[in-house]
Amino acid sequence: MTFGIDACVSAVFAAGLLGEPVSVTHYLVVGAILFTAGIVCMAVKRNALGVLMGIELVLNGANVNFVAFASPYLRGEGAVSLGLDGQVIALFVILLAAAEAAVALAITLNFYNNHATVDIDRADDLKG
Amino acid sequence: MTGLALLAAINFHTLLFLLFAGLACGFAIGVVLADNVVRMALYLVLSLGATAGLFFLAGAEFIGAMQLMIYVGGTLVLLVFGVMLTAQAPFVSIKTSTGDRVLAGIVAASLLALLLQAAFSVDDWRRPALGEVAQPSATPLGMALLGARVDDPAAGVPATAARSGYLLPFEIVSVHLLVVLVGAAYLARAKRRRTPRAIEVAASVVEPRVARGAATGSASALVGGGSR
Numbered sequence: 491m492t493f494g495i496d497a498c499v500s501a502v503f504a505a506g507l508l509g510e511p512v513s514v515t516h517y518l519v520v521g522a523i524l525f526t527a528g529i530v531c532m533a534v535k536r537n538a539l540g541v542l543m544g545i546e547l548v549l550n551g552a553n554v555n556f557v558a559f560a561s562p563y564l565r566g567e568g569a570v571s572l573g574l575d576g577q578v579i580a581l582f583v584i585l586l587a588a589a590e591a592a593v594a595l596a597i598t599l600n601f602y603n604n605h606a607t608v609d610i611d612r613a614d615d616l617k618g
Numbered sequence: 619m620t621g622l623a624l625l626a627a628i629n630f631h632t633l634l635f636l637l638f639a640g641l642a643c644g645f646a647i648g649v650v651l652a653d654n655v656v657r658m659a660l661y662l663v664l665s666l667g668a669t670a671g672l673f674f675l676a677g678a679e680f681i682g683a684m685q686l687m688i689y690v691g692g693t694l695v696l697l698v699f700g701v702m703l704t705a706q707a708p709f710v711s712i713k714t715s716t717g718d719r720v721l722a723g724i725v726a727a728s729l730l731a732l733l734l735q736a737a738f739s740v741d742d743w744r745r746p747a748l749g750e751v752a753q754p755s756a757t758p759l760g761m762a763l764l765g766a767r768v769d770d771p772a773a774g775v776p777a778t779a780a781r782s783g784y785l786l787p788f789e790i791v792s793v794h795l796l797v798v799l800v801g802a803a804y805l806a807r808a809k810r811r812r813t814p815r816a817i818e819v820a821a822s823v824v825e826p827r828v829a830r831g832a833a834t835g836s837a838s839a840l841v842g843g844g845s846r
Contacts, residue, residue: 508628511746512635512675518737520639520672524665526730527646534722536712537655539700543662546693547646550669553685561676563631566745574762574769577755578784580673580681584688585791589798591693595700596805608704609712 513566517558524551538598538608542591549587556580635675641668653711659701663694680756763788 524547531544558564560576602608645665652658666689673682738744758769765783 508632508636510632511629512632513746514743515737516635516639517672517676518743519734520643522730522733522737523643524646524669525733526726527643527650529729530722530726531650533725534650534714534718535658536714537709539655539697539704540658542697542700543649543658546662546666546689546697547649550666550689553681554669554672557673557676557678557681561678563675563677564747566742566747569742569745574755574758574767577678577681577759578762578787580678581684581759582787582791584681584684585795588688588693589795591696592802593798593805595696596802598700599703599806602704608709 512564514558514561514564514569517554517561517564521551521554521558524548524554527551536609536611538601538610538613541610542594542598545590545594546587549583553580553583556583631675635672638668638671638675641665642672653713655701655705655710655712659694659698662697663690666690666694678755680754680759 528544528547528549528551531547532541533544535541535544556572556576556579560572560574560580562571562573565571598608601613605612642665645661645668648661649658649665652661666685670682670685670690673679673685755769758767761768762783763785765785767781767783
């Protein structure tokens with residue numbers, strides 16, 4: 491049993507996962523996964539609120555990238571960092587996401603009041 | 619390797635990063651895969667909370683706190699209210715067709731491959747971090763929003779270069795937020811109508827369209843429930 495755990499941990503170390511410090515690329519991978527999940531959520535969900543959640547995920551993925559580029563901890567040797575600019579942009583993104591969610595939710599509730607559904611496939615009144 | 623040597627060899631920053639990154643990515647994928655809108659909201663809260671942990675680990679503690687307070691505490695509560703107001707039985711889980719799912723999977727895989735290729739393509743980004751301990755960023759951020767920069771210049775930028783604060787963007791964003799909130803209140807206000815129940819009127823209007831075959835089975839079930 492102990493041998494099994496030992497072998498397991500050694501394998502993880504051999505892959506360089508736990509021993510090495512985190513670089514910007516690690517954060518970019520997380521941001522890419524969040525962004526892709528958000529895009530798919532926006533494209534696939536038929537519930538209007540699901541589409542809104544996809545937008546939140548996309549904005550959050552972008553924010554992860556901004557914070558990673560701004561971070562003094564993650565800067566490698568000789569790499570250029572965004573400094574405070576990245577953090578300020580991330581802050582503005584959070585604020586604008588709050589504004590966007592408020593308006594989008596108001597539109598969704600209005601649509602629900604008028605059409606008695608939140609299925610966006612039924613929002614085809616403007617279709618020619 | 620003994621246990622103590624292993625413990626000493628673990629980089630705990632990396633360990634915590636892997637923990638929060640796994641949580642954030644896992645719950646984001648959970649949002650995509652879940653059909654139930656209430657579960658999607660829960661997974662989104664957990665994913666964004668784990669992302670706040672990533673921000674703390676990157677040294678952006680003010681951004682992490684704002685993520686928790688504004689995003690998780692404000693925006694998502696708003697979304698959950700929306701879910702609760704519209705979660706009638708037919709809308710809790712609206713299924714996506716299998717063809718759309720397959721198509722979305724292909725698009726997602728290619729997009730992810732593109733983004734990962736871009737993430738690994740620059741050597742500067744792949745170098746392991748120096749682990750410089752910087753001062754807390756809340757004070758420089760607040761001063762920069764007031765128009766004065768007290769932080770050290772970013773690496774690679776000459777110290778003598780003129781740097782601007784963020785007073786004007788801050789004002790623009792604040793006015794934007796005010797206008798948006800007034801607009802949202804105007805859009806979502808309760809309208810006075812002559813008919814008592816707007817929803818029932820809408821359901822009876824929808825009915826001929828269902829007969830035309832433009833709507834799906836769930837829609838006809840809804841209309842059937844509304845006319846009963």
